[in-house]
Amino acid sequence: MANDGLSAGAAARRLGVAVTTLRTWHQRYGLGPSRHEPGHHRRYTVEDMVRLQVMQRLTAQGVSPAEAAAWARRAPSDASLSGGSPDASGGSPELTAADLAGFPSAAPHPGASGRSGVSSDVAGGSADPVDSVPAARVGDGEGGAPADLAGGAPADLAGATPAGLVGSAPAGGGQTIPLGPRANPAARGLARAAMRLDGPSMRYIIEAAVTGRGVILAWIHVIMPVLIGIGERYEATARFIEVEHLLSRTVTEVLAAVPRPPRDREPRTLLAAADEEQHTLPLEALAAALAEQGVPTRLLGARVPSQALLDAVNRTGPVVVVLWSQLPGSGSIDQLERIQAVPHPPLILAAAGPGWPVEGLPPTVTTLGDLASAVRLIARATSD
Template sequence: MSALTGNGEQGDGERVPPGGGLTTGEVARRLGVAPTTVRTWDRRYGLGPEDRTGGRHRRWTAGDVARLERMCALTATGLPPAEAARLARGEEPPPPTPERRAPARETAAGSRRPPARSRAGSGLRLGDVRQECKGIARAALRLDAAALDRLLLAAITDHGLVAAWTEVIVPTLQAVGRKWESSGERYVEVEHFLSWHVSGALRRTTPATVADRPGATTVLACVPGENHTLPLEVLSAALTERGVPVRMFGGALPVESLVAAVRRTGPAAVGLWAQSRTTASRPLAQHVAGMEWGVRGARRRPVVLTLGPGWAGQTVAGLARPAGLAEAVAALESVVAR
């Protein structure tokens, strides 16, 4: 039971209803969602408590909470909220009628096609994406940790790491990014929450490390000033999954530390990630590519890959710039195989 404040209210400011039952704040904490989400489901979809204490105070019974748990589970699969609410209330879905079908759109060639799926039912513009994106987006917006973990692990298991990242996780991250950019810096917590859980899912679905093989190690690091590590974490997980030894150094590695890491590991390849053009450094990439080690007459150099959108327009002669995760994995596997 949550502690009460001195004025007979919950810590979240909601008055405790007499006669037992749960307050909206307690229900929200139990479900792992925001109290505003619970109130919205009550107001918009009729999923409120059967008993009220007078005024607007709500008292939620076990049956009321069970309906909300059903609502959470259904929306987490990508089902539209209105349809999920009908099922949560135990209602049969209405039969399809011609009036309910969305009109087809004309293409440039005059052919007709169904309209693109453009929203997640939560204000996120996702476009024509896999169904899993919608469930993940809703779970992230609700800050529903349990549902988000379950959906991310299912996507990776069902599609494989590379396809799950490219076709499910990236479109959802991009939609969240567009949301906060257009909302006056709101929803930043959603992006951080989603990124953290993606990182956790990667660790749970891939081996921790691969034993070193001389001359086969890949070094991965963000360039100085760059802290966007998630794409490198995915690349590291994909390489580890394929048996490639990886040394991951994460965000904003100082120049002297990067040079020391390369000299100490003698890697076959080095991947340098830059999210922003302001952090991508052509001289740094060229310097790493020119480093040598080993005995005289048999010196070796690393193959350097410039990774991330920050390198757009910063092409470094002689260095590969893979277009995406699959291309980067293939390139690094090829280098290690040689």
């Protein structure tokens, strides 16, 4: 940035927000341009831009503007204090001078550098993500630049003033997605963005969570609570299918963008939704989480007819087959029995999802209860 600062228009462009938003942040929250020369419009300095970036990131997560501004005003007055203490920087220690040069207005693409090793710990069996990372602190700290977006400062805020965050009315007439009181702030932000049908913010939050802490933690603490919450909203009102669709689509896109292992690694895992089963997101999360571990998969997707699945098994000879059933109607056992009867059955045939009967599955069928243990099992079973 040139030493003489940025005009409002240039600052807005760099941040990817409207000029009117900058004016509002100035007038209501005191986050204005501080460089002033007589006879000229005020201009945004590097320090101003740091504050605005904090403001932008926190509001994108769903933190109320007033709360976000309070954090933004605490950003360091000297931007050269890159990586200053979280206290001084509003919990955004990643705001370095280098950041300012490019001023990215969106979270890095999943798979960009900076992903933490958390999920490989999980896959290696050394940590249970739910136990090892309290829900309110996902994304905190170690994962590199975007980690704070999934936790960091707002997680601390949530601990200090949960009512302030939960209670602020979202846009859209006070309609909310129910989340527990310990919900991760990024999940709250996602829920609010979902209810506003604000696709870009949804994508930004999910990408930041995935990039910052890996697929497993992002799924458990950010994506899954909102999916379950929107499911409850639907159940109670028979409405908000449009929210469910846009959220699903966005989750799909972000998970699909997680880089896949090199093409020369032959997939030995086949993932499919049961016949007539349209719910596929957990399988998409599984494929993306395995990809993070370098494990390739074949994901057939929704509503795979039994015969098509058999053909795929016979043609590709997978070591692991995972069949997902979400709705009770789609979890018919004969699909599993037919796979077991092929000439070369998979080493592991797993039934996953709440649609399968609790009792009566063939004894050789493995049940998978959660994403982390599924990743662990499959990574081990398919390693050379």
